[in-house]
Amino acid sequence: MASTVDTKRYWIWTVGCQMNKVDSDRVAETMRARGYIPAEREEDADIVVLNSCAVRESAERRVSGKLGNLQQLKQDRPETLLVLTGCSVSPDFEATRKRFKGADIYFQPTRLDQFTEALDKVWPLPSDPGIMACWQEQSGDTEEQGPCAYVPISNGCDKLCTYCIVPYRRGREKSRPVFDIVEECGSLVKRGVKEITLVGQRVNAYGRDFKDGTDLADLLTLVHDIPDLVRLRFLTSYPKDMSDKLIETVAGLDKVCEHIHLPVQSGSNAVLENMRRGYSREDYLALAQRIRRAAPNLALSTDIIVGFPGETEEQYAETLSLLEEVRFSTVYVAAYSPRPGTLAHRWEDDVPKEVKKERLQRLDALQQRISMEQHQMLKHQVTEVLIDSAQSERKDLPQWRGRTRQNRLVFVPRGDQDLLGQTVTVRIEKVSPFAMQGAVA
Ligand code: SAH
Numbered sequence: 352m353a354s355t356v357d358t359k360r361y362w363i364w365t366v367g368c369q370m371n372k373v374d375s376d377r378v379a380e381t382m383r384a385r386g387y388i389p390a391e392r393e394e395d396a397d398i399v400v401l402n403s404c405a406v407r408e409s410a411e412r413r414v415s416g417k418l419g420n421l422q423q424l425k426q427d428r429p430e431t432l433l434v435l436t437g438c439s440v441s442p443d444f445e446a447t448r449k450r451f452k453g454a455d456i457y458f459q460p461t462r463l464d465q466f467t468e469a470l471d472k473v474w475p476l477p478s479d480p481g482i483m484a485c486w487q488e489q490s491g492d493t494e495e496q497g498p499c500a501y502v503p504i505s506n507g508c509d510k511l512c513t514y515c516i517v518p519y520r521r522g523r524e525k526s527r528p529v530f531d532i533v534e535e536c537g538s539l540v541k542r543g544v545k546e547i548t549l550v551g552q553r554v555n556a557y558g559r560d561f562k563d564g565t566d567l568a569d570l571l572t573l574v575h576d577i578p579d580l581v582r583l584r585f586l587t588s589y590p591k592d593m594s595d596k597l598i599e600t601v602a603g604l605d606k607v608c609e610h611i612h613l614p615v616q617s618g619s620n621a622v623l624e625n626m627r628r629g630y631s632r633e634d635y636l637a638l639a640q641r642i643r644r645a646a647p648n649l650a651l652s653t654d655i656i657v658g659f660p661g662e663t664e665e666q667y668a669e670t671l672s673l674l675e676e677v678r679f680s681t682v683y684v685a686a687y688s689p690r691p692g693t694l695a696h697r698w699e700d701d702v703p704k705e706v707k708k709e710r711l712q713r714l715d716a717l718q719q720r721i722s723m724e725q726h727q728m729l730k731h732q733v734t735e736v737l738i739d740s741a742q743s744e745r746k747d748l749p750q751w752r753g754r755t756r757q758n759r760l761v762f763v764p765r766g767d768q769d770l771l772g773q774t775v776t777v778r779i780e781k782v783s784p785f786a787m788q789g790a791v792a
Contacts, residue, residue, distance in 0.1 A: 359387040359474065362396035366413060367404030369550045369586055370521075371437055373503045374460050375402045378436065381463055385476060394424060396431065401454070403437030405516050408688040414439050418453050425453070432473065436460055438520040441692075461506055461521055498545045498772035499739050504532050504570065505551035510589065512616075513627050514656060516690040517552055526551075526558050529570060536574050545772050546582035546737055547574065555588040555597055568600035575604045581774055582737060582756070583607045587614060590638055591629050602645040609646055610680070610758040613639075614654035618673030619666035622659050625695075632673060639677050650680035650757035657714060658687045658707030660698040667710050671717055680725065680757060682718040686711050719784040726759070726782035733792050736761045736777045738770040744786060753777075760786040 361382045365375045378400055390396035401417055404410040421433055435454040440447050447457050458465035507522040536547050551557060558565035574583055583606045590613055601607050617623050620631050642649060655670060674682065686707035689696045736753040743750040749765035763777055777789040
């Protein structure tokens with residue numbers, strides 16, 4: 352039995368989507384529960400957890416690079432534990448170990464039990480409950496909670512889009528019980544959280560696995576009732592699962608913000624079919640119209656893949672024209688990269704790299720123009736902004752950073768007043784395609 356309490360320090364490195372951020376919070380929580388405390392710097396940590404992303408090849412390259420860099424730390428202090436989790440870890444641990452050499456522990460993002468089991472072997476918890484209590488006291492719950500929080504409501508994905516690795520790494524869709532979610536949201540709000548974003552890979556299919564009719568609209572209504580909650584959002588919606596009930600709920604509930612992230616991926620029916628998205632360009636346009644009719648002020652953002660196998664110049668042009676037609680607020684664009692295990696991986700990746708790059712740039716330029724036009728319209732207007740951090744756009748100017756209900760980024764000058772977590776009215780003065788600047792009105 353350990354006679355002295357030696358406190359382990361952890362460091363977590365995260366890449367990828369909101370789901371990964373949420374998972375990293377869970378990993379941190381698990382380690383704090385064991386008495387570990389956050390390290391001030393990566394070099395000081397006894398355990399470094401890399402939370403990886405596998406959605407694109409470039410993301411995986413970053414993960415390999417990071418793991419490579421950490422070997423130096425491991426050489427200097429061999430007792431340091433390196434842990435790899437996230438979507439790069441497949442259920443086949445041997446394959447993962449070969450592909451990502453140099454970690455001591457591997458665990459799947461949905462399987463914290465694998466993590467604690469491995470930790471138990473290396474650093475067993477003391478069997479004396481007295482010592483454990485002392486550990487917990489030392490660690491406490493010191494992690495700062497900002498005004499905005501992500502709450503996972505489902506994990507995994509049951510769709511099999513031909514390009515996507517997510518179902519192979521996160522498994523089948525599983526919804527969290529309503530009670531757990533509402534309780535977590537309530538306790539976050541008690542700790543000062545103003546804005547909650549409910550997250551899931553296919554968030555608007557929430558509850559389908561309960562088979563009792565419970566859906567995202569019901570959940571939104573319940574979370575909406577939490578007093579002192581100011582704003583409510585949800586990510587990421589799958590177009591085919593956007594029910595009229597959900598649209599009406601979004602339009603009807605005050606706290607639910609006027610923004611939906613709705614990945615379209617392509618504007619060409621042939622490409623959409625090859626992606627197995629299950630909707631056509633016309634379906635998507637009709638849906639966008641339905642949403643805007645119910646909530647005229649709502650901003651739609653989206654994801655696009657360019658250079659999917661077989662994508663012709665004409666098909667790509669249809670994506671550009673879709674952007675013109677829908678006028679998204681933000682577009683996240685990626686060049687297609689084949690992911691092992693997916694159906695499209697078996698097809699020839701036949702759009703040359705330079706062509707993909709050029710398509711990506713042209714699309715980016717178009718969207719910048721559209722975003723700029725939208726921001727210009729907001730100039731001299733007042734808009735509600737929730738201040739989420741003391742983060743400047745420019746180094747030489749202290750600013751607060753916040754978002755409008757439409758999720759547009761706004762910066763305001765930082766004066767003496769503490770505006771963190773406050774909802775303020777801002778008059779927009781200057782705009783760029785990516786953000787707006789203004790003064791508190
Ligand atoms: N559930 C989301 C997808 C999550 S992955 C959906 O319904 O689309 C996040 C984004 O990464 C996707 O929207 C897609 O634009 C991009 N992406 C996924 N797989 C990709 C691949 N193989 N190559 C390039 N981009 C990819």
